[in-house]
Amino acid sequence: MNVNVEEKLFQNRYKVDHGRPHISIINPAVCSAECKTQQCTQVCPANCYKAEGNGSVSLITDGCLECGTCRIICDDFRNVDWDYPRGGYGILFKFG
Amino acid sequence: MEKFDAIVVGAGPSGNAAAYTLAKAGLSVIQIERGEYPGSKNVQGAILYSDALERIIPEFRDEAPLERHIIEQRMWVLDDDSYIGTHYRSDAFNQVPYNRYTILRTQFDKWFSEKVSQAGAMVICETTVTDLIMDGQRVVGVRTDRENGDVFADIVILADGVNSLLAKKAGFHPELNPGDVALAVKEILFLPQETLESRFNVKEGEGVVIEMIGKITQGLMGTGFLYTNNESLTIGVGCMLSDFKEARIPPYLMLEMMKNHPAIKPLIEGGEMKEYTAHLIPEGGLKAMPQVYGDGWMIVGDSGMFVNAVHREGSNLAMTTGRLAAETVLELKQAGKDMSKSNLAAYRTRLDDSFVMKDLSKYKDMPGIFHANPQFFTTYPELVNNAAKTMLTVDGVDKKSKEREILKSFTSSRSLLGLMGDAYKMWRALR
Structure with missing residues (x-):
């Protein structure tokens, strides 16, 4: 089964801090x-992390749901610097 | 420099309970929330248990935005294409005062926050607290991302949610362990009210919850759920992060497959998806609980791991810990005592005397047992579903032979000793 998570995220409301x-x-x-x-490339629920063909990992935080998963599952390397967005920015849940 | 009696970080159920209780008693309270409005960062299933809120706002039923009161609870154990389960429905749940409701958190939290403001607290939104301000070992205030954004108070109540970044930055506790948190994803699906009510056999205002365990989590330790709101359904699935990490299954894929389960698909058919959310749930229980108070600070709600994972309770523990923290502060203020660690130990005493710590103590071994015994999420759901299928299929085979076949399926996949061991483990963990 193929799931397009971007389509799901499209329903959400964000105020991106460009x-x-x-x-x-x-x-x-x-x-x-x-x-x-x-x-992180599999488990991030917003698919913010992508495995690139050359073995690197890219990160685009625009669709981030601010859950904290990526930071906690990177426990082997602690290679994620994770903070909340500035006040008022980021995901804005309509229903929660 | 303005100084308050109390700073509350976060406007979820625990923060609102704390801020409301403090402000209502006349203390000067500032509550800081990073969302555009209270609730805009908050995610829950969501079930509201009346009792915890009633102890804070007795008249909440007349004012709060509630969806449906729950009259029926279904527990399903799923195999790939079947489920076996129990349904409990009672007219007693249809009598006021109702015991639990489905809610939409953004609406509910907004209402709760208005109550906090009305009680006299200063509620500041769109402001992220970045650090605790320390004087030696003592927390004396918070730093925010606003210009000149330092705020000071006698006590800082951390209601900043499961990630608990502030206490971590201050060194009060280490990073969360992937084995101590569950990742849940969910969608809200809108349906016409009449369709929803006929599909779930309920009238206006009445609701059903379905809690699920089994193959839907693809061998991972977790559960699924389906809740009825007024004109929408909430469907979600959550598993331990350590299991997700190992299995590397995208959570949205797991949810999509669950939505396509033959027992679930007809219930949600035609639902229009309007939001997709993800959230961590601190499920490590008592053994993973951090220190929840110190000089000038206290932790309430998810930030302190106050979740009863076995019973799917969290918001009631959040509100209760928020209230108990506030009552501790009020008691100390009244006695003219300061907010030192030794005085704040009274918070721990209040927690211990409440259902919060009693329940968490009762289930302290459960997370470990489920971790070490994945058969509860895979083998058993399959076995009980197959047993039902065998007994309920009429095919000329006599019932005694069917019983033997079922017993054999259990002993061959789990051995007699394994079965007895599992029963013993569950008994030990639940007694």
Whole structure:
């Protein structure tokens, strides 16, 4: 089964803080060279992390649901710098 | 520099309960919320248990935005194309005062926050607290992302949710363990009210909840749920993060497959999806609970791991811990005592005397047992479904032989010793 999570995220309301992502990968070389499993690319519920063809991991936080999964499952390398967006920015749940 | 009696970080159920209780008693309270409006960052199933809120706002039923009161609870154990389960429906649940309701958190939290403002607290939104301000070992205030955004108070109540970043940054507790949190994803599906009511056999205002366990979580430790709101259904699934990490299954894929289960699909058919959300639930229980108070600070709600995962209770523990933290502060203020760690130990005493710690103590071994015994989520759902199928299929085979076949299926997949061991483990964990 194929699921397009972008279609789901399209239903959500966001106020994106352009140019100020609230999450970043601390050292991209760790993802490509040391992390064999790259679980963030599978488990992030908004599919913000993508496994690129060259073995690296890219991150775009625009669709982030601010759950915290990526930070906690990166417990082998602690390679995710995770903060909340600035006040008022990020996901704005309509129903919660 | 303005100083308050109390700062409350976060406007979810625990923060609102704390801020409301403090402000109502006349203390100067500032509550800081990072969302555009209270509720805009908050996610829950969501079931509201009346009792916890009634102890804070007795008249809430007349004012709060509630969806449906629950008159029927279904528990399903699912195999790939079947389920076996129990339904409990009672007219006693249809008599006022109702015991539980479905709610939509953004609407409910907005209402609760208005009550907090009316009680006299200053509620500041669109403001993220970035750090705790320390004086030595003592928390004396918070730093926000606003200009000149430092705020000071005698006590800081951390109601900042499951990620609990502030206490972590301050070194009060370590990062969450993937084995101590569940990741849940859900969708809200809108349906015409009449369709929903006929599909679930309820009248206006009446609701049904379905809790599910089994193959829908694809071997991972977790549960699924389907709740009826006024004109919508909430469907979701959640599993331990450690299991997600290992299995590397996209949670939205798991949810989509669950929505296509032959027992579930007809119930949600035609539903228009209007929001997709994800949230972590702190399910580590008592053994994973951090220190919840110290000099000048207290933790309430999800931030302190106050969730009873076995009974799917969280918001009631959140409101109760928020209220108990506030009552501790009020008691100390009245006695002229300061908010030192030793004085705030009274919070722990209040927690211990309440259902919160009694329930968490009762189930302290459950997370570990479920972790170590995945058969509860895979083998058993399959076995009981097959047993029902065998007994209920009329095919000329005599019932005694069918019983033997079922017993054999149990002992061959789980051995007699394994079965007895599992029964013992459950008994130990639940007694």
